[in-house]
Amino acid sequence: MENLYTQAVHAGEQPDPSTGAVDTPIYQASTYTHHDAEESAAAIEAAQAGARTGYVYTRWGNPTIRALEEKLAALESGEAALAFSSGMAAIATALLSLVKTGDHIVAGRQLYSGTHHIMTQRLPALGIETTLVTPDDIENFARAARPTTKIIYIETPSNPLLEITGIRAVAELAHEHGITSMIDNTFATPVNQRPLELGIDLVIHATTKYLCGHGDAMGGAVIGRRDFVDRTLTNYHRDLGGVPSPFNAWLTLRGTRTLPLRMERHNANALALARFLSEHPRVERVYYPGLEDHPGHELAKRQMVGGFGGMLSFEARGGLDAGRRVLNRVKLCTRAVSLGDVKTLITHPASTTHYIVPREAREAAGISDGLIRLSVGIEDIEDLMADLDQALR
Numbered sequence: 001m002e003n004l005y006t007q008a009v010h011a012g013e014q015p016d017p018s019t020g021a022v023d024t025p026i027y028q029a030s031t032y033t034h035h036d037a038e039e040s041a042a043a044i045e046a047a048q049a050g051a052r053t054g055y056v057y058t059r060w061g062n063p064t065i066r067a068l069e070e071k072l073a074a075l076e077s078g079e080a081a082l083a084f085s086s087g088m089a090a091i092a093t094a095l096l097s098l099v100k101t102g103d104h105i106v107a108g109r110q111l112y113s114g115t116h117h118i119m120t121q122r123l124p125a126l127g128i129e130t131t132l133v134t135p136d137d138i139e140n141f142a143r144a145a146r147p148t149t150k151i152i153y154i155e156t157p158s159n160p161l162l163e164i165t166g167i168r169a170v171a172e173l174a175h176e177h178g179i180t181s182m183i184d185n186t187f188a189t190p191v192n193q194r195p196l197e198l199g200i201d202l203v204i205h206a207t208t209k210y211l212c213g214h215g216d217a218m219g220g221a222v223i224g225r226r227d228f229v230d231r232t233l234t235n236y237h238r239d240l241g242g243v244p245s246p247f248n249a250w251l252t253l254r255g256t257r258t259l260p261l262r263m264e265r266h267n268a269n270a271l272a273l274a275r276f277l278s279e280h281p282r283v284e285r286v287y288y289p290g291l292e293d294h295p296g297h298e299l300a301k302r303q304m305v306g307g308f309g310g311m312l313s314f315e316a317r318g319g320l321d322a323g324r325r326v327l328n329r330v331k332l333c334t335r336a337v338s339l340g341d342v343k344t345l346i347t348h349p350a351s352t353t354h355y356i357v358p359r360e361a362r363e364a365a366g367i368s369d370g371l372i373r374l375s376v377g378i379e380d381i382e383d384l385m386a387d388l389d390q391a392l393r
């Protein structure tokens with residue numbers, strides 16, 4: 001296999017066959033013509049059968065979007081990928097393609113709030129139940145599984161407390177019971193962690209985050225075995241319609257070329273900042289899997305082969321008021337939700353990203369009112385430390 005740095009630059013892309021343009025053009029087209037009626041009929045038949053050759057209509061496939069899909073599949077060591085208009089479109093479509101009324105899902109308790117909302121509000125309305133478990137012990141997943149369980153779903157590191165779940169153990173448990181295993185790999189990215197190589201069936205990304213990397217395009221992706229992605233998932237994708245625009249796919253494709261370089265810096269900056277904050281007198285607690293005292297550190301060392309990621313959370317001494325003060329005083333860090341941007345973003349999960357999660361569920365998941373989440377960017381580390389230090393003091 002080619003090295004990830006090389007794949008990020010080259011995979012899925014060739015000079016444009018019609019013009020020789022070296023970089024993939026934005027095919028800003030919704031429909032495609034054919035030489036005659038027979039060719040149209042053949043293209044539609046092939047597309048219906050899940051073929052990836054030829055184009056009919058952009059909701060069914062587009063050359064810019066396809067280049068992105070090929071690159072994402074290569075980066076995650078997957079056979080095939082499908083790109084979506086957002087991370088939530090990818091998650092919702094993947095879930096709906098695998099469950100029907102009466103089915104059951106087991107998921108780690110700390111989930112992105114949108115995913116939590118789908119599992120606890122939208123799916124129950126369709127007669128699909130989810131059991132949320134503490135993900136630090138595989139026995140919790142095993143105990144929660146039922147004969148009707150169709151999916152085991154995890155996020156590791158989790159949002160926002162960076163809890164670590166054993167990926168290989170989840171994959172093995174799921175396979176033993178004929179259940180599909182799914183992971184949201186948005187926080188780690190394929191640079192740090194490649195779940196398909198550990199036996200997971202489906203990897204999900206909010207490409208809005210690190211894969212795009214520049215905070216300028218929404219997107220999502222699902223990566224897995226070709227038979228599932230190109231047939232079952234593709235059919236749901238076409239019906240539900242969460243297709244990215246060619247322009248957003250192009251921005252994401254462009255961002256993805258520098259993913260390994262950016263992640264090197266995100267990893268290094270976050271580790272340095274986590275160490276700095278954990279020694280800071282005004283900080284109560286830091287959550288970062290790269291710190292030796294993080295409960296998931298040993299596991300993270302084994303499965304996060306490229307680094308511990310760019311996300312960390314912390315509690316300032318003094319709870320909610322102290323947390324709010326830090327947020328109001330930062331000058332370099334940007335107060336904003338989202339993550340994975342080259343800029344450092346700072347947010348208060350209880351009132352922003354996890355606002356729609358009911359307080360009891362937030363508390364059960366360990367998300368305190370004073371928690372602050374940082375998406376550590378690629379700025380100079382001394383500048384970031386100085387900014388947080390002045391905000392904390």
Ligand SMILES: Cc1ncc(COP(=O)(O)O)c(C=O)c1O
Binds near residue numbers: 114187219
């Ligand atoms: C881990 C994770 N998964 C999925 C999503 C949803 O992605 P999007 O906002 O692109 O729909 C997010 C959004 O913040 C996220 O943090």
